[in-house]
Amino acid sequence: MTRRTRPSQWIGLAGIGLFLVVAFSPLSNALFRWSAAASDIQAADAIVVLGAAVDPDGTLSCESLVRTVSAVALYRMGRAPIIVFSGPTHEDGPSEARVRADLAGVLGVPPEAIRTETSALTTREEAVRIGGILRAENVRRILLVTDSQHMRRAGALFSRGGFQVFPAPADVRSGAGTSPGARLRLLRDLLGEWMALGYYRVAGYL
Amino acid sequence: MTEPIVVILAGVTSFAALWIGTQWLRLRPGDLAAGLGKTLECLGMMLVFFAANAVVGLAAIIGGRSLTGVFVSTYVMSDVAILGISFLQGLLFFCWRETKAGRRNRSLRAGRSERRAEQAPIREGG
Numbered sequence: 001m002t003r004r005t006r007p008s009q010w011i012g013l014a015g016i017g018l019f020l021v022v023a024f025s026p027l028s029n030a031l032f033r034w035s036a037a038a039s040d041i042q043a044a045d046a047i048v049v050l051g052a053a054v055d056p057d058g059t060l061s062c063e064s065l066v067r068t069v070s071a072v073a074l075y076r077m078g079r080a081p082i083i084v085f086s087g088p089t090h091e092d093g094p095s096e097a098r099v100r101a102d103l104a105g106v107l108g109v110p111p112e113a114i115r116t117e118t119s120a121l122t123t124r125e126e127a128v129r130i131g132g133i134l135r136a137e138n139v140r141r142i143l144l145v146t147d148s149q150h151m152r153r154a155g156a157l158f159s160r161g162g163f164q165v166f167p168a169p170a171d172v173r174s175g176a177g178t179s180p181g182a183r184l185r186l187l188r189d190l191l192g193e194w195m196a197l198g199y200y201r202v203a204g205y206l
Numbered sequence: 207m208t209e210p211i212v213v214i215l216a217g218v219t220s221f222a223a224l225w226i227g228t229q230w231l232r233l234r235p236g237d238l239a240a241g242l243g244k245t246l247e248c249l250g251m252m253l254v255f256f257a258a259n260a261v262v263g264l265a266a267i268i269g270g271r272s273l274t275g276v277f278v279s280t281y282v283m284s285d286v287a288i289l290g291i292s293f294l295q296g297l298l299f300f301c302w303r304e305t306k307a308g309r310r311n312r313s314l315r316a317g318r319s320e321r322r323a324e325q326a327p328i329r330e331g332g
Contacts, residue, residue: 008250009243015253016246024209053281121277179208192284199268 023180028187033175035190037151037167044166045139046082047071049100050126050146050154056093060100062172063147068100070170071145072107080143084115084133086126123150123196124205127157134163143168149193156206244304252296259292 022028049071052063060068064087071083083104087096097116104114115133120126134142141164146154148169155165177183200206227233260283267278 005243006247006250008254009246010250011253012246012248012250015249121279180212181208188284192281195264196280 019184022187023184026183028183028190029175029177031190032149032173032177032186035152035194036148036171036175037155037169039169040166041074041079041143041168042141042166043078044080044141044143044164046084046134046137046141047074047080047143047145047168048084048130048134048158049086050123050144050150051087051096051120054087054090054093054096054099056091058094058099060096060103064096064100065103066172067145067147067170068103069107070168072104072109074143074145074168075104075109075113076107082113082115082137082139083109084117084130086117086120086130088118088121123154124157124200127154127161131158131161131163140164141166145170147171147173149190153193153197153200153206157200160206248297248300250296251300252293255295255299256289256292259288259295263288 049067052067053061054064055061068085071085074080075083085097085100085104087098087100089095095116095118097118101114101116105111117126117130117133120129140162142158143166144151144155144158145168148167148171151167151169155167158165173182173186173189175186177186197206224235228235263283264280267280267282270276270278
Protein backbone atom coordinates (compact mmCIF):
# COMPACT_ATOMS: atom_id res chain seq x y z
CA MET A 1 0.00 0.00 0.00
CA THR A 2 1.12 3.57 -0.52
CA ARG A 3 2.31 5.67 2.42
CA ARG A 4 -1.03 7.46 2.74
CA THR A 5 -3.88 4.98 2.48
CA ARG A 6 -6.83 6.34 0.51
CA PRO A 7 -10.44 5.77 1.63
CA SER A 8 -11.08 3.68 -1.49
CA GLN A 9 -8.24 1.37 -0.43
CA TRP A 10 -9.87 0.84 2.96
CA ILE A 11 -13.16 0.08 1.22
CA GLY A 12 -11.37 -2.37 -1.06
CA LEU A 13 -9.69 -4.03 1.91
CA ALA A 14 -13.04 -4.32 3.70
CA GLY A 15 -14.55 -5.80 0.53
CA ILE A 16 -11.85 -8.45 0.25
CA GLY A 17 -12.16 -9.25 3.96
CA LEU A 18 -15.93 -9.61 3.73
CA PHE A 19 -15.65 -11.74 0.60
CA LEU A 20 -13.16 -14.12 2.23
CA VAL A 21 -15.15 -14.39 5.46
CA VAL A 22 -18.45 -15.04 3.67
CA ALA A 23 -17.07 -17.39 1.02
CA PHE A 24 -14.78 -19.45 3.25
CA SER A 25 -16.48 -19.49 6.65
CA PRO A 26 -19.86 -20.80 7.85
CA LEU A 27 -21.03 -17.23 8.67
CA SER A 28 -23.83 -17.04 6.08
CA ASN A 29 -25.04 -20.53 6.99
CA ALA A 30 -25.21 -19.51 10.66
CA LEU A 31 -27.05 -16.28 9.79
CA PHE A 32 -29.49 -18.24 7.63
CA ARG A 33 -30.30 -20.67 10.43
CA TRP A 34 -30.57 -17.83 12.94
CA SER A 35 -33.11 -15.86 10.90
CA ALA A 36 -35.08 -18.78 9.40
CA ALA A 37 -38.67 -19.27 10.50
CA ALA A 38 -39.30 -22.59 12.19
CA SER A 39 -41.83 -24.96 10.70
CA ASP A 40 -45.11 -25.35 12.62
CA ILE A 41 -47.34 -27.51 10.45
CA GLN A 42 -50.82 -28.02 11.89
CA ALA A 43 -54.30 -28.69 10.58
CA ALA A 44 -55.61 -25.49 8.96
CA ASP A 45 -58.47 -24.16 6.83
CA ALA A 46 -56.29 -23.33 3.83
CA ILE A 47 -52.78 -23.59 2.42
CA VAL A 48 -51.53 -20.25 1.08
CA VAL A 49 -48.67 -20.45 -1.41
CA LEU A 50 -46.95 -17.13 -2.03
CA GLY A 51 -45.60 -16.15 -5.43
CA ALA A 52 -42.00 -16.34 -6.55
CA ALA A 53 -41.41 -16.08 -10.30
CA VAL A 54 -42.35 -17.55 -13.64
CA ASP A 55 -40.73 -17.05 -17.03
CA PRO A 56 -42.82 -15.71 -19.92
CA ASP A 57 -42.81 -19.22 -21.43
CA GLY A 58 -44.48 -20.60 -18.30
CA THR A 59 -41.41 -22.14 -16.66
CA LEU A 60 -41.63 -21.84 -12.89
CA SER A 61 -38.60 -20.67 -10.95
CA CYS A 62 -37.01 -23.13 -8.51
CA GLU A 63 -38.56 -21.23 -5.58
CA SER A 64 -41.99 -21.32 -7.15
CA LEU A 65 -41.74 -25.02 -7.96
CA VAL A 66 -40.56 -25.99 -4.47
CA ARG A 67 -43.36 -24.02 -2.83
CA THR A 68 -45.95 -25.56 -5.15
CA VAL A 69 -44.79 -29.12 -4.53
CA SER A 70 -44.63 -28.51 -0.76
CA ALA A 71 -48.17 -27.19 -0.79
CA VAL A 72 -49.43 -30.17 -2.78
CA ALA A 73 -47.70 -32.50 -0.30
CA LEU A 74 -49.41 -30.70 2.60
CA TYR A 75 -52.77 -30.98 0.82
CA ARG A 76 -52.29 -34.67 0.15
CA MET A 77 -51.37 -35.19 3.82
CA GLY A 78 -54.80 -33.75 4.63
CA ARG A 79 -53.54 -30.62 6.41
CA ALA A 80 -56.10 -28.32 4.76
CA PRO A 81 -58.94 -28.63 2.23
CA ILE A 82 -58.02 -25.60 0.06
CA ILE A 83 -54.86 -24.39 -1.67
CA VAL A 84 -54.49 -20.75 -2.73
CA PHE A 85 -51.81 -20.18 -5.34
CA SER A 86 -50.52 -16.66 -5.83
CA GLY A 87 -48.46 -15.28 -8.71
CA PRO A 88 -49.07 -12.61 -11.33
CA THR A 89 -48.93 -12.73 -15.10
CA HIS A 90 -45.53 -12.07 -16.66
CA GLU A 91 -45.77 -9.88 -19.76
CA ASP A 92 -47.65 -11.97 -22.36
CA GLY A 93 -47.06 -15.28 -20.61
CA PRO A 94 -49.34 -17.23 -18.29
CA SER A 95 -49.79 -16.24 -14.67
CA GLU A 96 -47.58 -18.00 -12.14
CA ALA A 97 -50.68 -18.92 -10.13
CA ARG A 98 -52.29 -20.59 -13.17
CA VAL A 99 -49.16 -22.59 -14.00
CA ARG A 100 -48.96 -23.74 -10.37
CA ALA A 101 -52.65 -24.63 -10.31
CA ASP A 102 -52.20 -26.73 -13.46
CA LEU A 103 -49.23 -28.51 -11.90
CA ALA A 104 -51.19 -29.15 -8.71
CA GLY A 105 -53.98 -30.61 -10.85
CA VAL A 106 -51.52 -32.97 -12.51
CA LEU A 107 -50.27 -33.96 -9.05
CA GLY A 108 -53.77 -34.95 -8.00
CA VAL A 109 -55.32 -31.88 -6.38
CA PRO A 110 -58.95 -31.51 -7.53
CA PRO A 111 -59.87 -28.19 -9.23
CA GLU A 112 -62.50 -27.39 -6.58
CA ALA A 113 -59.76 -27.28 -3.93
CA ILE A 114 -57.69 -24.71 -5.82
CA ARG A 115 -57.95 -20.90 -5.71
CA THR A 116 -55.71 -18.50 -7.60
CA GLU A 117 -54.71 -14.88 -7.08
CA THR A 118 -53.07 -13.39 -10.15
CA SER A 119 -52.94 -9.63 -9.54
CA ALA A 120 -50.78 -9.13 -6.42
CA LEU A 121 -47.27 -7.88 -7.20
CA THR A 122 -45.80 -7.54 -3.71
CA THR A 123 -46.00 -9.51 -0.47
CA ARG A 124 -48.20 -6.79 1.03
CA GLU A 125 -50.60 -6.96 -1.93
CA GLU A 126 -50.67 -10.75 -1.63
CA ALA A 127 -51.67 -10.49 2.04
CA VAL A 128 -54.44 -8.02 1.22
CA ARG A 129 -55.88 -9.82 -1.83
CA ILE A 130 -55.52 -13.39 -0.63
CA GLY A 131 -56.89 -12.21 2.72
CA GLY A 132 -60.02 -11.06 0.89
CA ILE A 133 -60.44 -14.45 -0.83
CA LEU A 134 -59.96 -16.33 2.44
CA ARG A 135 -62.29 -14.16 4.51
CA ALA A 136 -65.05 -14.75 1.94
CA GLU A 137 -64.67 -18.47 2.68
CA ASN A 138 -64.52 -18.01 6.46
CA VAL A 139 -60.93 -19.18 6.61
CA ARG A 140 -59.10 -18.27 9.81
CA ARG A 141 -56.23 -20.72 10.14
CA ILE A 142 -53.70 -20.86 7.31
CA LEU A 143 -50.62 -22.85 6.49
CA LEU A 144 -48.31 -20.32 4.88
CA VAL A 145 -45.92 -21.68 2.28
CA THR A 146 -42.95 -19.51 1.36
CA ASP A 147 -39.22 -19.61 2.02
CA SER A 148 -38.05 -19.55 5.62
CA GLN A 149 -36.51 -16.06 5.35
CA HIS A 150 -39.55 -14.47 3.69
CA MET A 151 -41.81 -16.13 6.26
CA ARG A 152 -41.21 -13.56 9.01
CA ARG A 153 -42.40 -10.65 6.83
CA ALA A 154 -45.20 -12.55 5.10
CA GLY A 155 -46.42 -14.20 8.31
CA ALA A 156 -46.61 -10.85 10.09
CA LEU A 157 -48.73 -9.38 7.28
CA PHE A 158 -51.21 -12.26 7.34
CA SER A 159 -51.36 -12.20 11.15
CA ARG A 160 -52.10 -8.50 10.93
CA GLY A 161 -54.91 -9.39 8.55
CA GLY A 162 -56.52 -11.47 11.31
CA PHE A 163 -55.32 -14.95 10.37
CA GLN A 164 -53.72 -17.55 12.56
CA VAL A 165 -50.57 -18.39 10.63
CA PHE A 166 -48.75 -21.72 10.75
CA PRO A 167 -45.42 -21.51 8.93
CA ALA A 168 -44.65 -24.23 6.41
CA PRO A 169 -41.27 -23.13 5.01
CA ALA A 170 -40.22 -24.39 1.60
CA ASP A 171 -36.61 -23.51 0.77
CA VAL A 172 -34.43 -23.94 -2.26
CA ARG A 173 -31.39 -23.05 -0.16
CA SER A 174 -30.35 -24.51 3.16
CA GLY A 175 -28.23 -23.29 6.00
CA ALA A 176 -25.72 -25.96 5.09
CA GLY A 177 -24.18 -24.49 1.94
CA THR A 178 -20.95 -26.36 1.28
CA SER A 179 -19.38 -24.27 -1.49
CA PRO A 180 -18.11 -20.66 -1.43
CA GLY A 181 -20.57 -19.77 -4.21
CA ALA A 182 -23.52 -21.20 -2.28
CA ARG A 183 -22.57 -19.21 0.83
CA LEU A 184 -22.18 -15.98 -1.18
CA ARG A 185 -25.62 -16.49 -2.79
CA LEU A 186 -27.09 -17.24 0.63
CA LEU A 187 -25.79 -13.96 2.05
CA ARG A 188 -27.08 -12.04 -0.98
CA ASP A 189 -30.56 -13.49 -0.43
CA LEU A 190 -30.40 -12.82 3.31
CA LEU A 191 -29.40 -9.18 2.78
CA GLY A 192 -32.19 -8.75 0.25
CA GLU A 193 -34.80 -10.09 2.65
CA TRP A 194 -33.45 -8.09 5.60
CA MET A 195 -33.62 -4.92 3.53
CA ALA A 196 -37.20 -5.72 2.54
CA LEU A 197 -38.08 -6.38 6.17
CA GLY A 198 -36.53 -3.06 7.18
CA TYR A 199 -38.40 -1.25 4.42
CA TYR A 200 -41.74 -2.79 5.47
CA ARG A 201 -41.10 -1.72 9.08
CA VAL A 202 -40.13 1.83 8.11
CA ALA A 203 -43.13 2.09 5.79
CA GLY A 204 -45.41 0.93 8.62
CA TYR A 205 -46.65 -2.21 6.85
CA LEU A 206 -45.67 -4.44 9.78
CA MET B 207 -14.28 -30.20 -1.22
CA THR B 208 -14.70 -27.00 -3.25
CA GLU B 209 -12.57 -24.83 -0.93
CA PRO B 210 -9.29 -26.76 -1.33
CA ILE B 211 -9.72 -26.77 -5.12
CA VAL B 212 -10.35 -22.99 -5.17
CA VAL B 213 -7.38 -22.30 -2.87
CA ILE B 214 -5.03 -24.62 -4.79
CA LEU B 215 -6.17 -23.16 -8.12
CA ALA B 216 -5.61 -19.59 -6.93
CA GLY B 217 -2.23 -20.56 -5.47
CA VAL B 218 -1.03 -22.26 -8.66
CA THR B 219 -2.08 -19.43 -11.01
CA SER B 220 -0.73 -16.75 -8.63
CA PHE B 221 2.60 -18.53 -8.41
CA ALA B 222 2.68 -18.87 -12.20
CA ALA B 223 1.94 -15.15 -12.57
CA LEU B 224 4.71 -14.33 -10.08
CA TRP B 225 7.17 -16.47 -12.04
CA ILE B 226 6.16 -14.98 -15.42
CA GLY B 227 6.31 -11.48 -13.95
CA THR B 228 9.77 -11.83 -12.44
CA GLN B 229 11.40 -14.05 -15.07
CA TRP B 230 9.90 -12.88 -18.35
CA LEU B 231 8.58 -9.39 -17.74
CA ARG B 232 11.40 -8.39 -15.35
CA LEU B 233 8.97 -7.03 -12.75
CA ARG B 234 10.41 -6.32 -9.29
CA PRO B 235 8.85 -8.36 -6.46
CA GLY B 236 9.19 -5.24 -4.28
CA ASP B 237 6.62 -3.49 -6.46
CA LEU B 238 3.95 -6.03 -5.46
CA ALA B 239 3.01 -3.96 -2.39
CA ALA B 240 2.33 -0.93 -4.59
CA GLY B 241 0.37 -3.20 -6.93
CA LEU B 242 -1.70 -4.44 -4.00
CA GLY B 243 -2.43 -0.83 -3.01
CA LYS B 244 -3.65 -0.07 -6.54
CA THR B 245 -5.76 -3.24 -6.55
CA LEU B 246 -7.42 -2.27 -3.27
CA GLU B 247 -8.06 1.22 -4.59
CA CYS B 248 -9.63 -0.14 -7.78
CA LEU B 249 -11.74 -2.65 -5.83
CA GLY B 250 -12.81 0.11 -3.45
CA MET B 251 -14.08 2.16 -6.39
CA MET B 252 -15.93 -0.85 -7.75
CA LEU B 253 -17.67 -1.28 -4.39
CA VAL B 254 -18.52 2.41 -4.22
CA PHE B 255 -20.17 2.12 -7.63
CA PHE B 256 -21.99 -1.02 -6.49
CA ALA B 257 -23.34 0.73 -3.39
CA ALA B 258 -24.31 3.78 -5.45
CA ASN B 259 -26.10 1.61 -8.03
CA ALA B 260 -27.96 -0.24 -5.28
CA VAL B 261 -29.08 2.93 -3.48
CA VAL B 262 -30.04 4.83 -6.65
CA GLY B 263 -31.75 1.76 -8.11
CA LEU B 264 -33.85 1.05 -5.02
CA ALA B 265 -34.77 4.72 -4.64
CA ALA B 266 -35.77 4.90 -8.32
CA ILE B 267 -37.86 1.72 -8.11
CA ILE B 268 -39.66 2.68 -4.90
CA GLY B 269 -40.03 6.33 -5.92
CA GLY B 270 -41.15 5.34 -9.41
CA ARG B 271 -43.82 3.04 -8.00
CA SER B 272 -45.40 5.79 -5.93
CA LEU B 273 -45.02 8.54 -8.54
CA THR B 274 -45.92 6.72 -11.76
CA GLY B 275 -47.70 3.60 -10.53
CA VAL B 276 -45.45 1.47 -12.76
CA PHE B 277 -44.41 -1.67 -10.88
CA VAL B 278 -40.82 -2.85 -11.04
CA SER B 279 -39.77 -5.53 -8.57
CA THR B 280 -37.00 -4.62 -6.14
CA TYR B 281 -35.64 -8.13 -6.73
CA VAL B 282 -34.24 -6.68 -9.98
CA MET B 283 -31.53 -5.16 -7.78
CA SER B 284 -30.27 -8.58 -6.73
CA ASP B 285 -29.31 -9.40 -10.32
CA VAL B 286 -25.65 -10.34 -10.53
CA ALA B 287 -25.31 -8.20 -13.68
CA ILE B 288 -25.44 -5.09 -11.47
CA LEU B 289 -22.32 -6.33 -9.68
CA GLY B 290 -20.55 -6.87 -13.01
CA ILE B 291 -21.57 -3.46 -14.36
CA SER B 292 -20.49 -1.78 -11.10
CA PHE B 293 -17.10 -3.45 -11.34
CA LEU B 294 -16.65 -2.24 -14.91
CA GLN B 295 -17.65 1.29 -13.87
CA GLY B 296 -15.17 1.20 -10.97
CA LEU B 297 -12.40 -0.15 -13.19
CA LEU B 298 -12.96 2.50 -15.85
CA PHE B 299 -13.07 5.30 -13.28
CA PHE B 300 -9.88 4.00 -11.65
CA CYS B 301 -8.05 3.77 -15.00
CA TRP B 302 -9.28 7.24 -15.94
CA ARG B 303 -7.85 8.66 -12.73
CA GLU B 304 -4.62 6.75 -13.19
CA THR B 305 -4.28 8.14 -16.72
CA LYS B 306 -4.48 11.66 -15.33
CA ALA B 307 -1.93 10.83 -12.61
CA GLY B 308 0.38 9.26 -15.24
CA ARG B 309 0.13 12.33 -17.46
CA ARG B 310 0.90 14.62 -14.50
CA ASN B 311 3.95 12.53 -13.57
CA ARG B 312 5.19 12.58 -17.16
CA SER B 313 4.84 16.36 -17.41
CA LEU B 314 6.61 16.76 -14.03
CA ARG B 315 9.48 14.59 -15.27
CA ALA B 316 9.62 16.54 -18.55
CA GLY B 317 9.67 19.83 -16.61
CA ARG B 318 12.54 18.59 -14.44
CA SER B 319 14.53 17.49 -17.51
CA GLU B 320 13.98 20.86 -19.17
CA ARG B 321 15.17 22.71 -16.04
CA ARG B 322 18.23 20.48 -15.85
CA ALA B 323 18.96 21.16 -19.52
CA GLU B 324 18.61 24.90 -18.95
CA GLN B 325 20.86 24.85 -15.88
CA ALA B 326 23.59 22.74 -17.49
CA PRO B 327 25.17 25.51 -19.69
CA ILE B 328 25.07 27.97 -16.75
CA ARG B 329 27.01 25.53 -14.55
CA GLU B 330 29.44 24.90 -17.39
CA GLY B 331 29.87 28.66 -17.89
CA GLY B 332 30.29 29.24 -14.12
